Amino acid sequence: MRRKTAAGVLLALALLTPAAPAAAHAETPVLDASCQTVERKLYKDIRELITIDLDTATEVEMQVVANQILAAARAESLPVLPGAVQDRLDGTADDLRAFLKTGVRAAWTTDLRISALRTLNDDAGANVKAAAQKALDSGTIEDLLAYLNEGLYAARALDCAAQPTPTATATPSATTTAAPVPTSSAGTDTSGGEGGGLPVTGSDIGMVAGVGGALLLLGGAGYVIGRRRRSRFVA
Template sequence: MAFNGGKTHMRRKLSAGVLMALVLLIPAAPAAAQAETSGLDTACQTVERKLYTDIRELVTIDPDTAADAEILVVAKQILAAAKADSLPVLPRAMQERLEGTAEDLRAFLKKGMNTAWTADLRISVTRTLTGAGANVQAAAQKVLDNGTIDASLAYLNEGLYAARALDCASQPTPSATPSATPSATPSATTTATPVPSSSASADTPDGEGGGLPLTGADTGTVAGVGGALLLLGGAGYLIGRRRRSRFVA
């Protein structure tokens, strides 16, 4: 009897140790499934891929024979993975079962979980059609027609990025020449406006400032005035001489 009691005690300790190890693995399981891999987004920019967890791999127990504590640990692992993948249906459904009885949770793991998860994957595939190119649209539609979990996961983790790479490669490369030419042309071909010379230097009374000599009608006027002055001067000289001769006589 004592031996049997000791074996029972050892089994309880072993179960408690396994339970503690599983609890510690809860936050690590989704992180391990999310491998860091690069891919292209809808704008053809390189980003880190969003990799979806295969939740079936988290169910490492037989829901029919597992203890309630083991069912609870697995359910929490699945909930953490579903939240990390931003799934809309499964996290809410799992949380409701966690708040219910152990039998409800066990039944959900056996059947309801895959139903909710399949709906989530289908929604995730449909979301990739927003702004998608021809290759992504064709690949996504093929998966939606198939409807299986394996096809959805393969598309979301690999096929989507392969199809998007084809769409990005088929886009024409924009040329920088048209945008550069208009901005450079006006500055290179602009005709300099001649600056008019100041008229002050030509109009100065003393002739300084480098003005051009007077020609045409202005020259004739000056010559006429000069001739008249010479005649008046000669006449004045003769009149003065005659007066002087009379005075001497």
């Protein structure tokens, strides 16, 4: 009973231990496959979690380490390692010890290769493809981790920078107005008399007719008065 209680306490402490450096690194903004700014995904070095001497470690100590590895593998959505760790936790102490010595490394390497292959999608640029292929050809944990944590984002930044800048299509502005077309009256009415005479309007014609009629009336009246004066003088 005391052994189970101690194991439970150790497991709880292991799962609650914060990974401060990893969290700080994950907050560094990077670019995704569509060149949008996102939060960096950091793959933890699982080897750093095995801090005990596996030859002399107790079963409880091995369970604590195995649960730390399981939590990290699930947080990174690794496809192989979580199931493999859980199977050994459900088995014997000897199976768990053997797995922590060699099996963890093999399953984790497979997960890193799968994660690198997933970056080679249709949206991957030339630099990402070259960097991923180089890490996959090497196949070492160091090169795969370096690619997933750093090389991928550096190559993606180069691919995004090399994309052509979209050009805006020229469209008429909503506030643009067409130049006014001169009318016939505007073309003939010029200052100073250049380019043609003054335009004749209806009001001008009426004024001329009125003046002419008045002059005719005055002339007729003068003629009549003159004839009367002459008749009086003769008589």
